[in-house]
Amino acid sequence: MAGGEARIVRDGAAFRAGPWLGPPPAGGWREALAVFASDDPAAPPMLGVHARDVDDVVFRPRFAPAPQVRLRAVFQPADGPPVTAWFGGVPAPERAPSTRVVLLTPSADVWPENLLRLYLTFSAPMRLGEAWPHIRMLDAAGSAMGGMFVEIDQELWDPQGRRLTVLFDPARIKRGLVDNINEGPPLVVGARCTLEIDAAWRDAKGARLAEPFRREVTVGPPLRAALDPADWRLTPPAGPDQPLTVDFPHPLDAALALRAFAVRRGQAEIDCRATLARDETRLLLTPEHGWRAGRYSLAADPVLEDIAGNRIGRPFDIDVRAHGRPEAHGAELPFEL
Amino acid sequence: MAQSGDTTTLERRSESGVQLKSASALAFAPGGVLLVGDGLGGRVYAYETGDTTRHGDSDVQIEDLTGKIAALLGTTSDQIRVPDLAVNPDSGAVYLAVARGAGADAEHLILKAEPSGRITELDLDATPHTIVALVDQPDAEKVDRRGNALRTDTITDLGYVDGKVVVAGLSNEEFASTLRAIPYPFTASTKGAAIEIWHGAHGQYETNAPIRTFISYEFDGKPEILASYTCTPLVRIAVDALTPGAKVMGTTIAELGNMNRPLDMIAYRKDGQDFILMANSNRGVMKVHADGLGEYGPITHKIAATHGVPYDTIEGLQGVRRLDKLTDTTALAMVATGEALNLTTIALP
Numbered sequence A: 001m002a003g004g005e006a007r008i009v010r011d012g013a014a015f016r017a018g019p020w021l022g023p024p025p026a027g028g029w030r031e032a033l034a035v036f037a038s039d040d041p042a043a044p045p046m047l048g049v050h051a052r053d054v055d056d057v058v059f060r061p062r063f064a065p066a067p068q069v070r071l072r073a074v075f076q077p078a079d080g081p082p083v084t085a086w087f088g089g090v091p092a093p094e095r096a097p098s099t100r101v102v103l104l105t106p107s108a109d110v111w112p113e114n115l116l117r118l119y120l121t122f123s124a125p126m127r128l129g130e131a132w133p134h135i136r137m138l139d140a141a142g143s144a145m146g147g148m149f150v151e152i153d154q155e156l157w158d159p160q161g162r163r164l165t166v167l168f169d170p171a172r173i174k175r176g177l178v179d180n181i182n183e184g185p186p187l188v189v190g191a192r193c194t195l196e197i198d199a200a201w202r203d204a205k206g207a208r209l210a211e212p213f214r215r216e217v218t219v220g221p222p223l224r225a226a227l228d229p230a231d232w233r234l235t236p237p238a239g240p241d242q243p244l245t246v247d248f249p250h251p252l253d254a255a256l257a258l259r260a261f262a263v264r265r266g267q268a269e270i271d272c273r274a275t276l277a278r279d280e281t282r283l284l285l286t287p288e289h290g291w292r293a294g295r296y297s298l299a300a301d302p303v304l305e306d307i308a309g310n311r312i313g314r315p316f317d318i319d320v321r322a323h324g325r326p327e328a329h330g331a332e333l334p335f336e337l
Numbered sequence B: 001m002a003q004s005g006d007t008t009t010l011e012r013r014s015e016s017g018v019q020l021k022s023a024s025a026l027a028f029a030p031g032g033v034l035l036v037g038d039g040l041g042g043r044v045y046a047y048e049t050g051d052t053t054r055h056g057d058s059d060v061q062i063e064d065l066t067g068k069i070a071a072l073l074g075t076t077s078d079q080i081r082v083p084d085l086a087v088n089p090d091s092g093a094v095y096l097a098v099a100r101g102a103g104a105d106a107e108h109l110i111l112k113a114e115p116s117g118r119i120t121e122l123d124l125d126a127t128p129h130t131i132v133a134l135v136d137q138p139d140a141e142k143v144d145r146r147g148n149a150l151r152t153d154t155i156t157d158l159g160y161v162d163g164k165v166v167v168a169g170l171s172n173e174e175f176a177s178t179l180r181a182i183p184y185p186f187t188a189s190t191k192g193a194a195i196e197i198w199h200g201a202h203g204q205y206e207t208n209a210p211i212r213t214f215i216s217y218e219f220d221g222k223p224e225i226l227a228s229y230t231c232t233p234l235v236r237i238a239v240d241a242l243t244p245g246a247k248v249m250g251t252t253i254a255e256l257g258n259m260n261r262p263l264d265m266i267a268y269r270k271d272g273q274d275f276i277l278m279a280n281s282n283r284g285v286m287k288v289h290a291d292g293l294g295e296y297g298p299i300t301h302k303i304a305a306t307h308g309v310p311y312d313t314i315e316g317l318q319g320v321r322r323l324d325k326l327t328d329t330t331a332l333a334m335v336a337t338g339e340a341l342n343l344t345t346i347a348l349p
Helices: A179-183 A254-261 B063-072 B140-144
Strands: A007-011 A014-018 A034-036 A048-053 A056-061 A071-074 A082-086 A100-105 A110-112 A117-122 A135-138 A165-166 A192-197 A212-221 A233-235 A246-248 A261-265 A266-272 A270-279 A282-287 A295-300 A332-337 B002-004 B007-012 B025-029 B033-038 B043-048 B080-088 B092-101 B109-113 B119-121 B129-133 B155-161 B162-172 B178-183 B194-201 B205-209 B213-221 B222-230 B235-239 B247-256 B262-270 B274-280 B285-289 B307-308 B311-314 B320-325 B330-337 B340-347
Touching: A007 A071, A007 A082, A014 A034, A014 A071, A034 A056, A100 A212, A246 A295, A254 A261, A254 A270, A261 A270, A261 A282, A266 B155, B025 B092, B033 B109, B033 B155, B043 B162, B063 B080, B063 B092, B063 B119, B063 B340, B080 B320, B080 B330, B213 B262, B222 B262, B247 B285, B262 B320, B274 B320
Parallel strands: A110 A212, B025 B080, B025 B155, B155 B213, B178 B194, B194 B247
Antiparallel strands: A007 A014, A014 A056, A034 A071, A048 A056, A071 A082, A100 A117, A117 A165, A135 A192, A192 A212, A233 A246, A246 A282, A261 A266, A261 A295, A270 A282, A295 A332, B002 B007, B007 B129, B025 B033, B033 B043, B043 B129, B080 B092, B092 B109, B109 B119, B155 B162, B162 B178, B194 B205, B213 B222, B222 B235, B235 B247, B247 B307, B262 B274, B274 B285, B285 B311, B320 B330, B330 B340
């Protein structure tokens, strides 16, 4: 593009303007070529790197501009009027909503009064940073109940942005705190309420949810006891490829239950697939390579919690006056085939 | 790269390829060292910015911050998040943690806003830095065998306190807290091991509770942490107690109203008196009268909604999401006004 009339072209990811024949501008190449991604006159030009290529000034943006953004490139030759060129501005096609809530745990339709957290799993990655206006608990009359959740800016997502952890406000769950005394627990025994996710929540590609999500629940009594492995029932597998079944008296935290259990044979850990059933009161552990006759053990990690945050040997909020300060611990349950 | 037991510390000068997996919390250590908390990546970065000179006026005013950042990064405002900011006390420049992209695959970068309003990017590769890996993370491989590794750590706050980088975290699975106190400068033997932080409710009920935000605060000349849990407003924790593997119980010294959580805090002195300015989730901005804060005993009994340290609510300040001290008499506030996010300089009340 040497010589001739001043012009700006898009060259792959870069913008190329010319001709520039003299020494570099006093204030750097950004004085010669700037690309703007906003109509706001106060907005700065895009970040990027300038270079000279023979008689051209080349600007490579730090990030590839979004296609729907209209770009205004301004070239100011050393001697002559500025040249402006427009690029991009291709409207993003309207996306048909397809993302939906595919899983809510706890799965049961009775939730304990001191339920500590929910997991909401979506069919596709979601937009981060805008969860709270779209999640609410409704009372029996359909009115939104405020102050339910820990609405932190840093939403607690999994690495893919598909599963959101929603914590009920622990200040209202934990006994003895001001909010627990004055406001009561977020959920009250006997109440019927509904978790509602509205469809205006957008996925990572900008589309709304395909449909709202609702789960009606009844609030049951609180779970205040530590987990006790003596209450768990192991059913040995019916065949070499069948799962080991473990039944629990109350639902376990769905995320922790899937990673807190291991099956061992001697010191060796057996590769198992873990699944939950019966509203997270049943764990199924299926070996990748079948069972052999012999002695095994089921090991539970101390991180295991039920849906109210109770651990093995230590409840979520312990009355230290009555029970001291017991430690949460793991457990090992033998079984034989 | 040096390895020591369960910790890895990298020392790197100008190697390329820093990839922040997240940047949810920023703070400064002395000498223009920017601390970046990357919870998803399980790391804390310390950047020696060399930005240690103050140039005149320190007032920062940026209207429509997300719009300006979107323009810089060639995208639309709805693709920009600004999880945290920190003012460099040496230069008065504002450093912003920025995510470009709507979803979990967003790119994370650090921008620097100067008092002139000019915004530039901190070159994460070219800026000398050290890194510490946070230990006590679950074994990702082991989790993977059970399907997907879904557990993440989020750093909710970090700060430099008495020679240590203190990091508060929250997991998306277990409720237990993960506070860490990591000696700075980071060395090959630096450990970022977790400390259990407990919270007692008025002498009776105890839980292993996460910390949401904190500041360094001196009690009788000794630095402590003044912190807010996810479940109660104001506790103090001795820095000496923060050793790997320790179990630490915070002391509750104030209740600040029902259903209210501090989002950010700064300590300052005005007219010979000590104050703490606190941005809240539910009750606007509070000016806490901190004179004699050390004399407030622990709250060990059931009480009304507010108790302990006195405070005023600053009526003129609405929508404040983040605060940092700009000068001895001013603070920087990130303020949400409708859809827009503005950076504005306020006089310390």
